[in-house]
Amino acid sequence: xxxxxxxxxxxxxxxxxxxxxxxxxxxxxxxxxxxxxxxxxxxxxxxxxxxxxxxxxxxxxxxxxxxxxxxxxxxxxxxxxxxxxxxxxxxxxxxxxxxxxxxxxxxxxxxxxxxxxxxxxxxxxxxxxxxxxxxxxxxxxxxxxxxxxxxxxxxxxxxxxxxxxxxxxxxxxxxxxxxxxxxxxxxxxxxxxxxxxxxxxxxxxxxxxxxxxxxxxxxxxxxxxxxxxxxxxxxxxxxxxxxxxxxxxxxxxxxxxxxxxxxxxxxxxxxxxxxxxxxxxxxxxxxxxxxxxxxxxxxxxxxxxxxxxxxxxxxxxxxxxxxxxxxxxxxxxxxxxxxxxxxxxxxxxxxxxxxxxxxxxxxxxxxxxxxxxxxxxxxxxx
Amino acid sequence: xxxxxxxxxxxxxxxxxxxxxxxxxxxxxxxxxxxxxxxxxxxxxxxxxxxxxxxxxxxxxxxxxxxxxxxxxxxxxxxxxxxxxxxxxxxxxxxxxxxxxxxxxxxxxxxxxxxxxxxxxxxxxxxxxxxxxxxxxxxxxxxxxxxxxxxxxxxxxxxxxxxxxxxxxxxxxxxxxxxxxxxxxxxxxxxxxxxxxxxxxxxxxxxxxxxxxxxxxxxxxxxxxxxxxxxxxxxxxxxxxxxxxxxxxxxxxxxxxxxxxxxxxxxxxxxxxxxxxxxxxxxxxxxxxxxxxxxxxxxxxxxxxxxxxxxxxxxxxxxxxxxxxxxxxxxxxxxxxxxxxxxxxxxxxxxxxxxxxxxxxxxxxxxxxxxxxxxxxxxxxx
Numbered sequence: 133x134x135x136x137x138x139x140x141x142x143x144x145x146x147x148x149x150x151x152x153x154x155x156x157x158x159x160x161x162x163x164x165x166x167x168x169x170x171x172x173x174x175x176x177x178x179x180x181x182x183x184x185x186x187x188x189x190x191x192x193x194x195x196x197x198x199x200x201x202x203x204x205x206x207x208x209x210x211x212x213x214x215x216x217x218x219x220x221x222x223x224x225x226x227x228x229x230x231x232x233x234x235x236x237x238x239x240x241x242x243x244x245x246x247x248x249x250x251x252x253x254x255x256x257x258x259x260x261x262x263x264x265x266x267x268x269x270x271x272x273x274x275x276x277x278x279x280x281x282x283x284x285x286x287x288x289x290x291x292x293x294x295x296x297x298x299x300x301x302x303x304x305x306x307x308x309x310x311x312x313x314x315x316x317x318x319x320x321x322x323x324x325x326x327x328x329x330x331x332x333x334x335x336x337x338x339x340x341x342x343x344x345x346x347x348x349x350x351x352x353x354x355x356x357x358x359x360x361x362x363x364x365x366x367x368x369x370x371x372x373x374x375x376x377x378x379x380x381x382x383x384x385x386x387x388x389x390x391x392x393x394x395x396x397x398x399x400x401x402x403x404x405x406x407x408x409x410x411x412x413x414x415x416x417x418x419x420x421x422x423x424x425x426x427x428x429x430x431x432x433x434x435x436x437x438x439x440x441x442x443x444x445x446x447x448x449x450x451x452x453x454x455x456x457x458x459x460x461x462x463x464x465x466x467x468x469x470x471x472x473x474x475x476x477x478x479x480x481x482x483x484x485x486x487x488x489x490x491x492x493x494x495x496x497x498x499x500x501x502x503x504x505x506x507x508x509x510x511x512x513x514x
Numbered sequence: 515x516x517x518x519x520x521x522x523x524x525x526x527x528x529x530x531x532x533x534x535x536x537x538x539x540x541x542x543x544x545x546x547x548x549x550x551x552x553x554x555x556x557x558x559x560x561x562x563x564x565x566x567x568x569x570x571x572x573x574x575x576x577x578x579x580x581x582x583x584x585x586x587x588x589x590x591x592x593x594x595x596x597x598x599x600x601x602x603x604x605x606x607x608x609x610x611x612x613x614x615x616x617x618x619x620x621x622x623x624x625x626x627x628x629x630x631x632x633x634x635x636x637x638x639x640x641x642x643x644x645x646x647x648x649x650x651x652x653x654x655x656x657x658x659x660x661x662x663x664x665x666x667x668x669x670x671x672x673x674x675x676x677x678x679x680x681x682x683x684x685x686x687x688x689x690x691x692x693x694x695x696x697x698x699x700x701x702x703x704x705x706x707x708x709x710x711x712x713x714x715x716x717x718x719x720x721x722x723x724x725x726x727x728x729x730x731x732x733x734x735x736x737x738x739x740x741x742x743x744x745x746x747x748x749x750x751x752x753x754x755x756x757x758x759x760x761x762x763x764x765x766x767x768x769x770x771x772x773x774x775x776x777x778x779x780x781x782x783x784x785x786x787x788x789x790x791x792x793x794x795x796x797x798x799x800x801x802x803x804x805x806x807x808x809x810x811x812x813x814x815x816x817x818x819x820x821x822x823x824x825x826x827x828x829x830x831x832x833x834x835x836x837x838x839x840x841x842x843x844x845x846x847x848x849x850x851x852x853x854x855x856x857x858x859x860x861x862x863x864x865x866x867x868x869x870x871x872x873x874x875x876x877x878x879x880x881x882x883x884x885x886x887x888x889x890x891x892x893x894x895x896x
Contacts, residue, residue, distance in 0.1 A: 176821035176829050206817050206829055208845045241814020242845065348818050418800075419891055426892030432623020435588050436730050439558035447558050447588055463590045463624065502892075503885040509801055510808030510884075 134284035136292040136317035138163060138357030140261040143268025146253045148201035148239075148246060156250060157272030158257050159313065160195040160226060165355045167193040167234070168325035170333050172350035178205035179215045180235035181351055191231040196313060196353070197222055198236040198273050199250070200298070205241045205348035214245040221251055225258050236311050238275055238298060238349050266296060273298040273311050276508055281382040285371040291318045291360045293368075295375040299340075299383030309347035312337060312379055318368060319358040328369060329354050336376035340384050340497045341415045384497045389504030392424055393480050398494045400487035406443050407494035410485065413437045414498075421501035427476040429469050431460050434485070445487060453484040516666035518674040518699040520545060520739030522643040525650025528635045530583035530621075530628060538632060539654025540639050541695065542577040542608060547737045549575040549616070550707035552715050554732035560587035561597045562617035563733055573613040578695065578735070579604055580618040580655050581632070582680070587623040587730035596627040603633055607640050618693050620657055620680060620731050648678060655680040655693050658890055663764040667753040673700045673742045675750075677757040681722075681765030691729035694719060694761055700750060701740040710751060711736050718758035722766050722879045723797045766879045771886030774806055775862050780876045782869035788825050789876035792867065795819045796880075803883035809858040811851050813842050816867070827869060835866040 140160045148155040169188050171181050187193065197219060204211050215237075219230035226233075237245075260268070270280035275298065283295040297312035314332075337352055354372075362368045384393050396414050401407035414420055417437035423430040435447055452460040455475045459466060475481070522542045530537040551570050553563050569575065579601060586593050597619075601612035608615075619627075642650070652662035657680065665677040679694035696714075719734055736754075744750045766775050778796050783789035796802055799819035805812040817829055834842040837857045841848060857863070 173824050174818060174821040175824055175826055176817045203814070206814055206845045208830060240812070241818060242812075348814075348821065418887075422888055422891035425888065428892070430622070430624075432585070432588055432730075435558045436556060436623060439556040439730065442555050442557055444557055448590060463588045501888060503888045505800075506804055506807065506883060506885045506888060509804035510810070 134286055134292050134294065135263050135266065136294050136315050136357060137359045138317055139315055140263055141265040141269040142257050142260040142262070143265060143270070143272035144253055144257050144260060146250045148199060148249060154268055154271040155199055155201045156253065156257055157198045157269040158195060158222065158261065159269060159315070159355070160261055161357055162194070163357065164192040164194060164232075165357055166320050166322050166325060167353060167355050168322065168329045169234070169351055169353040170330060172347055174348050176206065176348045178203050178237060178349040179207060179211040180204055180237045181349060183212075183215060184234045184236065184351060187231050187234055191229070193234060193355070194226070194228050194232040196234045196236055196355070198269070198311065199239075199245070200237075200273050200275050201239040202237060202243050202245050203239045203241045203349050204237040204245055207242065207244055210244055214247055217247060218245060218250060221254050222257070225254065234353065236273070236351055238273060238309060238311055241348060266294065270296045270298075275309070276388055277386055279386060281379055281386070283375050283378045283382070285375050287362075287364065287368055287371055289360060289363050291316060291362060291368065293371050293375050295379045297379040297383060299386060310337060310350050310352070310383060312352040312376070314354045314372065314375055315357075316354070316372070317357045317359040318362045319360060320356040320362070325354055325356070332373050332376045335373060336380040339495060340380045341412070381497065384499055387499035388508045389502040389506070390499030391479070391502055392500040394424055394498050394500065395482045396496050396498060397482065397484045398487070399484065400489060401492045401494070402490035404492045404494065406489070407492045409441050409443060410438050410487075411494045411496045413440055414483070414485070415496045416498070418501055421498065424476065424481065425500035425502050427473060429459070429465075429472040429476060431465070438485070445489060449488040451486040453486070455482050516668055516674050516676065517645050517648065518676050518697050518739060519741045520699055521697055522645055523647040523651040524639050524642040524644070525647060525652070525654035526635055526639050526642060529631045530581060536650055536653040537581055537583045538635065538639055539580045539651040540577060540604065540643065541651060541697070541737070542643055543739055544576070545739065546574040546576060546614075548702050548704050548707060548740055549735060549737050550704065550711045551616070551733055551735040552712060554729055556730050558588065558730045560585050560619060560731040561589060561593040562586055562619045563731060565594070565597060566616045566618065566733060569613050569616055573611070575616060575737070576608070576610050576614040578616045578618055578737070580651070580693065581621075581627070582619070582655050582657050583621040584619060584625050584627050585621045585623045585731050586619040586627055589624065589626055592626055596629055599629060600627060600632060603636050604639070607636065616735065618655070618733055620655060620691060620693055623730060648676065652678045652680075657691075658770055659768055661768060663761055663768070665757050665760045665764070667757050669744075669746065669750055669753055671742065671745050673698060673744060673750065675753055675757050677761045679761040679765060681768060692719060692732050692734070692765060694734040694758070696736045696754060696757055697739075698736070698754070699739045699741040700744050701742065702738040702744070707736055707738070714755050714758045717755060718762040721877060722762045723794070763879065766881055769881035770890045771884040771888070772881030773861070773884055774882040776806055776880050776882065777864045778878050778880060779864065779866045780869070781866065782871060783874045783876070784872035786874045786876065788871070789874045791823050791825060792820050792869075793876045793878045795822050796865070796867070797878045798880070800883055803880065806858065806863065807882035807884050809855060811841070811847075811854045811858060813847070820867070827871060831870045833868040835868070837864050
């Protein structure tokens with residue numbers, strides 16, 4: 133099995149979520165880990181985000197305590213008190229300081245952690261620790277996710293990189309209601325992580341969008357147990373990025389109510405910023421997303437979305453390709469639209485939009501928008 | 515009847531839309547009108563927007579030619595040729611220059627005006643002109659609208675202000691797929707219109723949002739026949755704003771698939787810009803809109819939306835009121851949530867969010883987001 137050495141996992145049910153679903157998870161290393169993290173840009177930051185940001189800079193880290201069901205956001209002083217109580221109870225049993233554990237939560241905003249339900253299960257949480265229980269941990273962070281998200285890679289030197297994430301709804305570029313943990317047994321310095329990890333996140337978790345909303349609880353971590361020497365750094369970085377991109381892809385694949393994954397590629401923009409704005413405008417346009425859902429080659433909506441931010445371009449210069457097939461050039465369909473319509477029925481779609489303003493490009497993954505998204509979000513408390 | 519003097523109206527079916535729906539409209543004044551207009555900020559501007567912007571600045575205006583079904587956007591040179599042919603044919607019959615008519619279109623982007631269907635009906639369009647046919651004109655600009663939108667006001671001096679609009683989907687602040695015409699028989703100078711009309715638009719049509727998309731075809735006009743002297747300017751301005759606000763309200767009321775109208779009011783922001791960003795973030799949040807649809811008092815989503823742009827504030831200082839009832843203060847529900855839940859069942863909801871950062875406020879109208887919106891936009895070509 134591809135489990136990085138030095139990590140133990142656990143995931144149990146405390147009754148925070150209904151139907152005895154697994155809702156409390158622990159990752160633990162008896163030796164201190166090298167860790168870095170990136171967090172939501174939302175002004176309203178959940179309690180675990182505030183605490184983790186602090187601990188990660190100042191303290192030795194030995195693991196993660198994560199729960200789903202309750203976000204512990206907008207919970208004021210009482211929210212901090214409860215999070216710290218939970219951390220202290222677990223840390224005590226593990227013989228470490230509570231500041232050695234990074235808290236992470238996801239779920240409903242504005243409600244308090246039900247400690248009366250959680251605390252009686254802490255002994256079980258710890259006694260279940262095992263290097264095999266990573267799936268239980270992955271389940272412990274699921275909310276509207278329909279499957280646990282776990283990805284592995286192994287380098288030639290035998291270094292393992294394991295990624296675990298949750299996502300599904302409220303996903304926007306800049307990491308919205310998303311938790312992701314990339315664990316490796318490589319020896320990595322904190323300075324290296326600080327420099328390298330943001331690059332990985334920028335190319336993976338910040339390139340996905342389900343609904344343009346940004347959560348209070350996003351956090352993405354890399355945790356290294358330092359047990360194996362990296363020889364080929366280039367390959368190691370490449371595999372870390374692969375793990376992050378694959379997790380991001382799984383989050384989009386499990387996007388709330390989504391029936392299709394759409395990769396939007398902008399090429400030929402004047403600046404990187406323009407390329408990003410074009411890609412994001414198309415990715416977040418409800419009219420584009422519903423057109424894809426309806427399998428309707430309504431390319432006018434793409435042009436309308438490209439123009440909505442007022443960046444100047446000549447629409448006649450734009451070329452659009454769908455799954456590699458020329459679709460639009462000079463403001464006209466290149467071929468019979470039925471071919472494109474046929475292609476739109478696929479579950480994975482690549483939409484390439486070529487400008488002639490420069491050489492810069494940007495890529496983003498998005499989903500279509502379906503009645504199911506509305507149902508999930510009108511009737512489920514996230 | 516409250517019809518401003520000096521205007522004739524017509525609306526007929528040419529077969530641009532299916533089922534013999536009315537799809538071509540004309541407003542005509544034999545005397546020249548005083549006119550001003552405001553247009554979409556989208557980089558991709560439809561042919562009629564490009565032409566009208568030019569004519570309105572340089573030419574005498576005698577009326578409007580409007581069609582629905584085809585937007586005449588992303589249609590290149592051929593689109594201009596067809597629009598001009600149509601204007602010329604109509605102008606010729608009216609004994610004016612084609613530059614005296616403002617074109618307006620709404621409908622599918624990327625398809626050409628079917629002149630072969632339209633031109634044979636021009637004689638009928640003109641022979642139907644009458645001061646009573648404003649409803650036919652209002653119908654001629656409908657797309658996914660479920661009712662024609664017409665509003666009247668009369669001043670004490672007997673001046674009439676008549677507003678006609680279409681909207682429904684693709685509505686965002688800054689006027690998205692929206693056409694609106696405010697007609698009056700008041701004597702108004704062009705300089706006055708240039709100064710006053712943007713203020714009216716800012717407080718009405720730019721304060722509504724259905725889906726955050728901005729169209730290629732938005733245009734809002736004020737047309738004055740100059741037959742009656744204004745004595746009380748303050749009252750005249752007030753009634754013009756009322757007409758514009760009521761049209762904006764009707765557009766939101768008819769928002770695609772909407773089951774509720776939600777007025778979002780921000781108070782106590784540090785700057786006007788902050789207040790606008792807070793209001794817009796809440797108005798455009800899919801999670802807030804689906805929560806209102808589900809009648810779920812999930813206030814955490816409101817906080818999350820307020821914070822998503824990174825403007826700093828202390829969440830504990832925020833007070834939220836729903837239909838005047840205190841809902842949230844100090845990050846806690848003030849009362850039993852059942853009262854709020856009951857209130858959310860109403861079709862018209864006022865959400866007041868009070869900050870304590872300053873004295874500035876902003877208001878915006880939005881809708882909830884329903885399965886019906888998805889159905890309309892997945893399976894209807896707009």
